[in-house]
Amino acid sequence: MAYKIAVASGKGGTGKTSVSVNLYHYLAQQVSEKVQLVDCDVEEPDDILFFKEAQKEHEENFYQLIPEIDTGKCTFCSKCAEYCEFNAIVILPPAGFAEVNKRLCHSCGACLVACPEEAIHEKKEAIGTISCFRTAIGNGIVEGKLKIGSAMQSMLVKAAKKSISQQNDLVIYDAPPGTSCTVVQTVSDVDYVILVTEPTLFGLHDLKIMVDLVQELKKPYGVVINKTGFGCTLIHNYLATENIELLGEIPFLKEYASNYANGELFNHIPHAIENSFQAFITNIDRKILQYEGDNYFKW
Amino acid sequence: MKIAITSSNNNVSARFDKRFGRAEWICLYNDETRQIEFMKNRHTNLNNGAGTKTAEKMISLQVDRIISGDFGPKAKNLLDKFEIQVVVVRENNLTVEDIIQRIK
Numbered sequence: 100m101a102y103k104i105a106v107a108s109g110k111g112g113t114g115k116t117s118v119s120v121n122l123y124h125y126l127a128q129q130v131s132e133k134v135q136l137v138d139c140d141v142e143e144p145d146d147i148l149f150f151k152e153a154q155k156e157h158e159e160n161f162y163q164l165i166p167e168i169d170t171g172k173c174t175f176c177s178k179c180a181e182y183c184e185f186n187a188i189v190i191l192p193p194a195g196f197a198e199v200n201k202r203l204c205h206s207c208g209a210c211l212v213a214c215p216e217e218a219i220h221e222k223k224e225a226i227g228t229i230s231c232f233r234t235a236i237g238n239g240i241v242e243g244k245l246k247i248g249s250a251m252q253s254m255l256v257k258a259a260k261k262s263i264s265q266q267n268d269l270v271i272y273d274a275p276p277g278t279s280c281t282v283v284q285t286v287s288d289v290d291y292v293i294l295v296t297e298p299t300l301f302g303l304h305d306l307k308i309m310v311d312l313v314q315e316l317k318k319p320y321g322v323v324i325n326k327t328g329f330g331c332t333l334i335h336n337y338l339a340t341e342n343i344e345l346l347g348e349i350p351f352l353k354e355y356a357s358n359y360a361n362g363e364l365f366n367h368i369p370h371a372i373e374n375s376f377q378a379f380i381t382n383i384d385r386k387i388l389q390y391e392g393d394n395y396f397k398w
Numbered sequence: 399m400k401i402a403i404t405s406s407n408n409n410v411s412a413r414f415d416k417r418f419g420r421a422e423w424i425c426l427y428n429d430e431t432r433q434i435e436f437m438k439n440r441h442t443n444l445n446n447g448a449g450t451k452t453a454e455k456m457i458s459l460q461v462d463r464i465i466s467g468d469f470g471p472k473a474k475n476l477l478d479k480f481e482i483q484v485v486v487v488r489e490n491n492l493t494v495e496d497i498i499q500r501i502k
Binding site for chain 2: 185186187189190191193194196200202203
């Protein structure tokens with residue numbers, strides 16, 4: 100089984116993508132070529148932008164099954180509407196009206212079980228795409244991209260995770276921002292969570308929420324502070340009081356930020372950045388070795 | 399004509415609730431008989447589909463017009479299918495009585 104790491108943050112813009120992409124790059128170079136990166140930020144996937152050489156190998160639509168009610172067979176008993184946890188079904192007997200609202204439906208299938216007349220059938224509805232890209236090093240990138248208008252993020256994250264190669268030693272999930280269902284879905288099956296934060300009040304506030312989440316999910320985790328160097332010790336103090344492991348610190352450098360904006364994370368990496376990533380990778384490698392040690396027989 | 403007005407409580411001096419699906423009460427006003435009736439909205443606290451379910455209720459009550467602060471797209475689409483007129487009142491601090499006075 101591959102060792103799975105999620106990169107999450109709570110607050111947006113702290114550097115999940117930078118950390119994920121760099122982690123992929125360095126792990127592939129230094130730890131194992133058999134590493135895959137999964138972009139779980141399905142509403143705005145962007146990991147691929149940093150791999151200009153990447154070739155799309157495969158793309159497929161992912162479908163959600165939406166029930167449709169055949170009003171010819173329907174007796175308007177409203178059983179399906181009673182079963183529906185998401186209030187997606189509207190039945191108006193006098194009007195002969197029975198409809199499923201696509202935006203509310205979660206495809207749980209309860210209405211099909213409820214219907215005594217077999218008047219409900221499921222129809223495929225595309226909610227997004229899953230793409231696989233080959234990169235110069237590593238096992239490549241899997242990207243989930245949600246169709247505009249669909250609200251089935253978690254479903255697509257799950258599908259993206261299922262499309263990963265079986266030949267991996269390591270898998271990195273780049274989580275969406277926030278602490279909502281999609282993030283829970285991303286983090287739920289990983290072996291380790293890297294929380295990326297920034298030294299601001301806002302960064303600290305959202306980090307705390309994220310820490311609550313990973314503790315509740317009982318996942319081992321550590322923190323990376325991105326954009327350091329402004330003298331703010333809020334995060335350091337918090338980590339010290341709560342006894343949370345600091346995995347690394349990445350200094351803020353204008354030069355590096357402009358590289359990022361140009362999509363060039365791996366060219367002309369400033370020394371300070373390179374060194375901080377090396378130290379961070381060493382810490383992560385230690386986690387991987389620990390895991391391998393603990394799971395020696397399973398591995 | 400049967401008119402529904404979203405309300406925060408069960409009397410005409412209550413504040414006009416600008417939310418449709420999440421309104422606590424619905425005032426049903428008949429402009430022919432001048433009859434006023436209050437109905438508790440059972441869908442206020444639904445996790446999903448409060449607007450859709452409240453719209454469904456309005457349709458089944460054969461309301462002709464609904465007055466509220468705003469309507470979500472799902473509720474609006476459903477009400478449109480049954481040609482129920484929706485009226486949006488954006489002013490704050492109105493009571494249900496104020497609304498009734500305007501349509502009398």
